[in-house]
Amino acid sequence: MFRLLPTCIGRHISKSLPSLQAHCSLFSAAISSRQFTSDGFNNGNKDIDFNILFSSCTKVHLAKCLHAFLLVSGKGQNIFLSARLVNLYAYLGDVSFAQRTFDQILKKDVYTWNSMVSAYVRSGRFRDAINCFYLFLLTSGVRPDSYSFPSVLKACGNLVDGKKMHCWVLKLGFEWDVFVAASLVHMYSRFGFLSAARKLFNNMPVRDMGSWNAMISGFCQNGNAAGALEVLDEMRLEGVKMDPVTVSSLLAVCSQSDDSLSGMLIHLYVIKHGLECDLFVSNALINMYAKFGSLGHAQRVFDQMEARDVVSWNSIIAAYEQNDNPITALGLFNRMQLIGIQSDLLTAVSLASIVAQLSDHQSSRSVHGFIVRRGWLMEDVVIGNAIVDMYAKLGAIDSARTVFEGLPVKDAISWNSLITGYAQNGLADEAIEVYRMMEEHKEIIPNQGTWVSILPAYSHVGALQQGMRIHGRVIKNCLYLDVFVGTCLVDMYGKCGRLDDALSLFYHIPRMSSVPWNAVISCLGIHGHGEKALKLFNEMLVEGVKPDHVTFVSLLSACSHSGLVDEGQWCFRIMQEEYGIKPSLKHYGCMVDLLGRAGRLEMAYNVIKNMPIQPDASVWGALLGACRIHGNYELSTFASDRLFEVEPENVGYYVLLSNIYANVGKWEDLDKVRSLARNRGLRKTPGWSSIEVNNKVDVFYTGNQTHPKCEEIYNELKILNTKMKSLGYIPDLSFVLQDVEDDEKEHILTSHSERLAIAFGIISTPPKSTIRIFKNLRVCGDCHNATKFISRITEREIIVRDSNRFHHFKDGICSCGDYW
């Protein structure tokens, strides 16, 4: 009989389901290779046990073979068998075949309809499921039963579309069915209507395991651990034990709420009751331990699993990826591929982050291509955002922008990723521009991530008023107590010259972690309050907060700005001895800066000589900067040679060296440096200063002639110059590197960008109000001196933030005591 099948099948199915043709021969092949349990064929095929046959179909192609067989044996319209086929396709995840089979059934009974609805639900086509249900309810003439509602209610729960369905449940009188009631509980939980869910749950006359789990997972999925525990207690009182479903819900909420104690207790319960063999439980355990940073525990759970699915692999890969171990994560990904587990969208999300962490530009393109080929970029915004983030982290911000522009749907995180990308690549203006565009899209609601991405951009350009506007929005959204947003605000106020505001805000935000402390210590440092920074460090220790490597960078630089050499050396020592932190290049840079500024050039050089790691440009640059302050020609030549070896393309160092040579009158050397820079195609970074007046940031370049108020600005400077000279100001012409007449040199000094910005501030703001200037490079020595005079003449406080620190000018003196 089977040998004859192919031709017979061919005739039948060419009329009905053409694509089944291909399965004719497969069917016989499958039979002969015993992929179908042969017990189903009772000697000579007299009685076929369809139960066994259906349950033998574990792959779609086997289902198609069976389908073909049913058609050829004339059972195509057998309501019992064809409905089971719909169900089978649904289980195997082929919803389109389920649908085609369903459509061919002329007389559909309630089982057939229920199968089709649940097929849609299982494949995530919730809208189709609801439409199919209504077709069933209103047009089929068949009455839904208690089996019909649980799946359609699940679909509603995914679409926030359930009140109407609840009415139908009541109308048809199924609210007391334990499955239906549990589905209602779960649906309302999904909407976040926990009290409605709880009320329904309390009224249930009978509760099975599924009902308890529906209520508990309702609380868990809303992040309400306390609510979940309350239900759990009731459950225990009634003598019901947790099953794997309860446990996996609870483990997820433990990791979300950082409750490692409960998480470990549940793990003990799991071991005691032998629930480790459940896939979901093990996966949830891996995720939880990864969240707690306990990679050893996560790995152990993974190793002990008997069977692993794609979620297990994704979880262990993400565990390493998110705990800064991209190499191990990549190794696991390769292993996963080797054993033939198909990656999914979430694997790709981790992969994008892995290549970004590894700075692997080439692989980033492959990952992007891989995702595009699978059509995932169009399918889910999450993966698009991951790619934007990946490119941004790799510094390929233009690629990030292109991917962003091409996203079919953008959510708040897409915008945040791009803003952060610009801000972290030093493009604060672009970040601000993108945020402005985001604000135009009213349907996008900014969130915590938005504030954390835009505030540093405002800090960077010193846009205090716009930063304060964000502060207002943060308060409105009740996010002002969020550690990360709070820290960004502290940083913003600090970097925009409002140290007092930064400090008072700091004491209002949670400060259990080192993050806000690091920010406030760094603010004190750049304002030249080294001693206060040390005091805060002490306070931090008293409050039991553990300092990290960032804390010490902030502290060391604070000491260096204030000339606290002994204290700085003490910090450097305890960092290693008491906290076991190995100094990084940044720490060494700070130490060289600290000693060098204080004139201990020999010691600074010794620090470099004794470094166990290769010094980079920032370390040599710190030494060169010190040579400039203390006029050490020999050492500067040596330092600059090393510097041009490691970073020949940074123009700033050539300028610094020219300054040194100009100061000691080595004009020939100066010419050499200049031609060296010119030959390497380097051009001096133009100096610019900005000032924010009436919510608008005005930028001035040195010698700017195009500003609308240009004439008034130069007039004001002229008047000021006369007054300054009468008070004893003598222009320091050594800051002009151009070889021109002294008159011209004086004119160049007067048109430095910081002076233009100050003059603009004076003519555009009320008398005696504070002026805040931001300069992209270090403030020039002559401008520093001149600003002291201007603060006295105009009786204004002038705050200048340059690329290094703050200078507070008041009554003719600067808070830095001319030490910078």
Added chain:
DNA sequence: GTAGGGTTAG
């Protein structure tokens, strides 16, 4: 012959 409650994300 059918249904509900579970794990991973930028």
